[in-house]
Amino acid sequence: MVQLIPSPDVVLQMLKRTGAFREGHFVYPNGKHSPHYFQMPLAFRYYDTARVLAVALSRKFRIEKDIASQLTKVSIISPSSGGIPVAFGVRDALNAEQIYWAEQEHGERMFRQYVNQGEVNPCIIVDDIIRSGHAIDETADLVKKLGSNVIGCGAIVRFTSAPDEMEGVPIKSLVEFDAHMYDTGEACTDCAKDVPVEHVRF
Numbered sequence: 096m097v098q099l100i101p102s103p104d105v106v107l108q109m110l111k112r113t114g115a116f117r118e119g120h121f122v123y124p125n126g127k128h129s130p131h132y133f134q135m136p137l138a139f140r141y142y143d144t145a146r147v148l149a150v151a152l153s154r155k156f157r158i159e160k161d162i163a164s165q166l167t168k169v170s171i172i173s174p175s176s177g178g179i180p181v182a183f184g185v186r187d188a189l190n191a192e193q194i195y196w197a198e199q200e201h202g203e204r205m206f207r208q209y210v211n212q213g214e215v216n217p218c219i220i221v222d223d224i225i226r227s228g229h230a231i232d233e234t235a236d237l238v239k240k241l242g243s244n245v246i247g248c249g250a251i252v253r254f255t256s257a258p259d260e261m262e263g264v265p266i267k268s269l270v271e272f273d274a275h276m277y278d279t280g281e282a283c284t285d286c287a288k289d290v291p292v293e294h295v296r297f
């Protein structure tokens with residue numbers, strides 16, 4: 096039987112196998128050190144993996160009465176490019192009517208021009224990974240300015256340091272990950288052991 100919501104361990108194995116979840120000794124552009132690194136589009140480059148992950152996430156939305164009752168007049172919204180394949184996969188599984196994605200322009204998150212007030216269906220915000228929650232907060236603000244409301248929110252991975260709800264809407268995820276971050280090399284246990292570093296872009 097097909098398991099529609101794989102366990103967090105199984106999801107993490109899929110992410111590891113595709114290269115999306117990496118273990119080692121990483122240094123981020125902001126100078127923080129970490130023993131793990133997520134590059135989620137590496138999982139979404141494989142169509143079958145992308146489909147399994149998106150269908151699993153969609154199941155977590157479908158069981159919410161407030162969402163199920165509003166389908167198909169729902170929009171799936173990605174805060175950035177990383178969430179676009181998630182948005183398309185979730186849209187397919189839920190048969191939602193609309194998809195939108197925000198992009199950074201001149202340092203500001205926005206939708207494309209001519210997305211007008213009143214056109215956006217009630218929203219489910221989806222992303223590949225939620226690290227701090229800032230991206231979904233900014234996206235929720237955009238949606239509200241367009242006269243719509245957020246009825247669901249989720250990602251494949253959520254760091255446990257990020258919020259687990261947004262104005263009463265629970266944030267769904269397939270994996271809740273307790274990320275270890277060190278502010279400096281002095282605080283980093285791998286630096287203390289002289290483990291070679293890998294510099295990551297973001």
Ligand SMILES: [Zn+2]
Nearest residue numbers: 128283285286
């Ligand atoms: Zn280090």
